[in-house]
Amino acid sequence: MLAVAAERVWKYFGDYPALRGATLHTKRGACLALLGRNGAGKTTLLRILAGLSRPTKGEITLLGQSAGSHESRRRVGYLGHGIGVYDDLSATENLVLFGQLLGVNEPAKAAAAALELVGLTRVKDGLAREFSRGMRQRLAVARAFLHEPELLLLDEPFTSLDDRAIAVLQTLLAGALRRGATIVMSTHQIREAMELATDVALLERGQIVYSGPQTAEMLADPGWLYRTYGDKGAGDRSARS
Amino acid sequence: MREKATYVLGILGTLLMLLNLKTIFLDLPNEAAQGAIFRIIFIHVPAAINADVFLFVALVASIMFLAKKNFFWDSLAVSATEVGVMLLCVNLATGSIWGRNIWGVWWAWDLRMTSQLMCLLLYLGYLLVRPAIGEPTQRATMSAFISIFAFADIPLVAMAIRLPNVRTQHPGPVLETGTLDALYRPPFIIGIFVLLLIGAALTLVRLHQETTRREIDSLRRELHAI
């Protein structure tokens, strides 16, 4: 069964189509790097997958459930641009709250375990406000992994993280993959993404123009994918000028 | 097609209005109790009725937008709301002038004028907030939500100002009973149609502008994406 099956998804903002019939299929257990330039529609697609936004047209199923349904929300973990934790709650309070919302059986226990995982046990009762940037980011990572999601949606996960948080995230992602979870992450930094990615999809102007396994060419030359499958129009333009 | 419809409605409305004005001012006799000023009901009451009609259209369009997510409905909602608010203003201005003549004050907290004023305030909020929302889908969704909330308030306002302990002036059924002498009925009904036609024409014009505006917005995004 597919982890993500998005069929011809359109999303209009007013009259402007941010997604123009994007089709994406991701196997279970895969780690998909969703590439594309700024404005290509990566965030829009991820927000729709996370149930934060409804597609104008098109069908999306996640793990066999329709996107945005209660069941799919429960099995999906989402880490967006913002860290999504409350500054005025302690680390534990934050995670217990989200544990309750996510329907985790024993929120307190899950919270303690998650804090252990990201190395914040020592400061578990400190307010998130008092944390350093990196600690806050690790707390956010703990929040996204709290309910052991089967599908992880990460929007530009590496851009704002510090080194330690990146290390924590990569360990957790590798662990999740071993567990059989699926990961979809958007990024425009190909090098970092390629370390984990098993699959690659390229989003151009609201359409998936390439989707397939990661290959040696991509690893060797980050620009290769864009040049081969990227926007033909943009190529023409540069050729003209 | 749309342009033709606008012109037809507009011209028809204006012609009918001129005919009706002739009847009202030249053919009809003065009413016994109020004298000449009673003629104001031929614009005052049709404005009120049509304001409610257009605001109701806006409500239906708002619900349709939420159900269908088709921007036509959003455009219709805002167009009809603007025309409705304009008609409310006509209603309030003429009513106020009539009140000054009959009661000697510009504003007497008369029941129906009060509820129309509150209705105006409700929809002014709608029109003020709308342009502050940048993203078109969000703007349309929020506007629809506000429109539904506003319309739901209208019956409550009517009930609230009729509470037994609320001191609004009850000026007696000057125009309250609705029994209009048969002589005055035709120009009254035509008056309703006149404003309906003119309002519909203006709504169509506004509708077209809203469509163009969306086109502009999508062009802006297009440029941004390049």
Place this chain on the structure above:
Amino acid sequence: MMDLINLRFLFYGYTAGFLIIFAFVLMLVSRGRRIDKELTRLKSLVEDGGGHDKDRV
């Protein structure tokens, strides 16, 4: 005398009503002009900046 006052207020009333409608029409016309101007400006911009967009949309 009373009738004269009545007539005066009747005149005020209708004038006010039509003025409001007229003001609304003027508003519509000026906004329409502004919108049309903006549309042509943006259209020419888009054609200059990225003619290839046309066939893609």
Place this chain on the structure above:
Amino acid sequence: MTRGLIAALAIARKDLRTELRTKESLNASASFALVILVLFSFAFDLGREEIYAISGGMLWLVWSFAGALIVNRSFARELPNDCLDVLVASPAPAWAVFLGKAIAAFFLLILVEAISLLPFGLFYNIAWYDSAGSLLVVMALTTWGITVVGAAFSAVTVNVRLRELMLPVLLYPILIPLLIAAMGVTTGLFSGDAVPGSAAASLRLLAGFDVMYTALALYLIEYVLVG
């Protein structure tokens, strides 16, 4: 359904906890209410009878202003760190998120009202405690009306430019019937000479307002929160 209610209560508890910790809107709202109460006594030079005649109106004006300050923060509190996204993406249904926020705002505003009743009784020499029970019913019904509509518009305006200015523009016109009824019935409580039948009619209106807008908001909020 029960899962939604549990989530709503968790969110309400979270809101109350952070607010009691930071007192962002609580301090502003309570001190604002106090200042307005003091100013009112200078705005009008009133005898005993007249004070009773305007008491309900004064109280609800103050409290509805205080309420706008409370609900303004309701969804705005979720903006830093994009917390709203996480709430909406969570399995908690949109109506539960909204309900939690409305419940929290309700208790915060009730708290501000309770605090301001003391100086109100003191400054204006009004024995509100003689009818405390009935007053509490009116307060509960009206405050829920203010906060349920307020929280809904807080969600609507959360991403709007000039949010703090736009919310009152939307909120107060809608609240007019609620406040008219609440003012009348409260004045009747204090002065003890209510028009016969007015209290029952007012309470019916308050309850009707609450039921209608609670149902509308719970039903429609998903369109607002999920773009």
